[in-house]
Amino acid sequence: MKKVAVILGSDSDLPVAERAFGVLRSLRIPFAAHVMSAHRTPDAVASFARGARGEGFGAIIALAGKAAHLAGVVAAHTRLPVIGVPVRSPDLGGLDALLSTVQMPSGVPVAAVAIDGAANAAWLAARILAVEDGALAAMLEERAEAMEREVAQKDAALRKRLETEP
Numbered sequence: 822m823k824k825v826a827v828i829l830g831s832d833s834d835l836p837v838a839e840r841a842f843g844v845l846r847s848l849r850i851p852f853a854a855h856v857m858s859a860h861r862t863p864d865a866v867a868s869f870a871r872g873a874r875g876e877g878f879g880a881i882i883a884l885a886g887k888a889a890h891l892a893g894v895v896a897a898h899t900r901l902p903v904i905g906v907p908v909r910s911p912d913l914g915g916l917d918a919l920l921s922t923v924q925m926p927s928g929v930p931v932a933a934v935a936i937d938g939a940a941n942a943a944w945l946a947a948r949i950l951a952v953e954d955g956a957l958a959a960m961l962e963e964r965a966e967a968m969e970r971e972v973a974q975k976d977a978a979l980r981k982r983l984e985t986e987p
Contacts, residue, residue: 822954823879825946827854828869828895830885834908837939838884841906844943848960850950853878859890866891870898879953880946883931884939886910889918892931902949904942905931 825845829838838854845852857866873881881899883892884906892905907918915936922933934941951958 822851822957823950824877825850825852825943825950826869826873826878826881827852828866828881828883828891829854829856830858830883830889830891830908832856834884834886837906837908837937839939840937841882841884841939841943841946844940844947848943848947848957848964850943850947850957857891859885859894860888863894866894867898870895870901873899873901880904880949882906882939882942882946884908884942885922886915886918887912887921889921892922892933893925893929896925896929896931902946903931904945905933906939906942907933907936909937 827838827841827845829835842852842854855869857869859866870881878901880902881895882904883895885891886908887910889905889907892903896903905922907915907922909915910918919933919936922931925931932945934945947957947961951961
């Protein structure tokens with residue numbers, strides 16, 4: 822199975838990144854995490870991104886706040902799918918990070934999830950890997966069916982409650 826790389830622009834992004842770690846662990850997807858800065862360690866970011874495919878990675882999740890150039894810099898140095906997670910900051914609430922993540926030039930795509938949406942970044946990475954991994958695709962299908970059953974149960978409980986209310 823291919824691995825997922827999770828790159829944090831700062832260790833302050835760790836609480837958000839933990840949401841991705843949880844999803845990846847629950848799906849038994851191997852991953853590695855690193856703290857690298859697009860601005861403070863640009864050579865390390867470029868080197869990692871260039872070598873990621875050769876190291877067995879199939880997707881890269883990049884979390885960053887404020888200027889949030891990390892996902893774009895990673896995407897500039899690899900052809901692997903890159904998923905950007907804009908991280909909320911006290912200044913502009915993460916809107917600056919969101920806009921920096923989604924405004925990429927043509928030919929250098931970065932998929933973007935919601936502000937602090939690291940869990941969905943991991944789910945998206947899993948779907949990307951599942952294109953070539955039948956066992957992972959089956960696991961994702963099982964998870965989707967379980968979510969469907971859960972919603973149906975909640976719907977039935979709501980309707981039952983409303984029937985008994987005056």
